[in-house]
Structure formats: C-alpha cells, structure tokens
Amino acid sequence: MLLETQGIIKLKEGVGLKATKLDIAESPLNIEIVEMEAAQLPGALSSVDMAVINGNYAIGAGLSVSKNAVATEDANSDAAKLYANILVVKEGNENNEAVQALVKALKSEKVRDFMNEKYDGAVVPLF
Secondary structure (H helix, E strand, O other): OHHHHOOOOEEOOOOHHHOOHHHEEEOOOOOOOOOOOHHHHHHHHHHOOOOOOOHHHHHHOOOOHHHHOOOOOOOOOHHHHHOOOOOOOOOOOOOOHHHHHHHHHHOOHHHHHHHHHHHOOOOOOOO
16 A cells, blocks of 8 residues: 555555555556565565565664655554554453553653654654
C-alpha cells in the first residue's frame, strides 16, 4: 500500500492490507517486485534499487528515517492503525489506579517527545 500511495504501483480494487505482488494491477514504472522475509531486507539494500522495510528492522540495521527513507507510511493509514502497539489489561482491571497511571504516562508529551527523538519517525506516536 505504501508503494501505491507513492504512485509506484496500482493495486486491484479492494485488496487492502492483504495485497500481494499478485494484486498489482498496474506498474507504471515497470518495476520488478521481489518478495523477501522482512529481516533480510536491510542486508539486501546493496543488491536492490529500493526496499520497503518495517521500522523495527530498519532501526535494528542502523537505518534512519530522516536520512535513509524516501517515503514512510502515513500515521493515519490503515496499515499504521492496524500495526499500532496497544495496551491490554485483564478484564476488570481497566479502571485500576496503577493501570490508569500507566495509560496517562504512556500518552504523555514526555513519551511522545521521547519516541520522536529516539526513533526518528520509524515509530510514530498515535495518541
């Protein structure tokens, strides 16, 4: 979907997040898509023209969004929302004082600033 957003490919109608390379309807730039296991992508960069790399693998490989990324997933995209980290508690503990304190801390400006500084756009606060 990131490649479609950037105008690199066009996907078949309605495939959404389940799209594979078989769902490419158009490739105006006539690019070849090579599917790889996500952890291999940073190491393959020297052998390909571009790669779509998950943030955790990019960070682990020492890549920087601000220095290395040509495009990133929009924080409001379906993919970003689907793969967001969530806090889950045992049923009945939703209003527990400690849980509420944790929620407040996680949604603080201090945590937002930390995420923005530490992860350079590879991890985006959605709160």
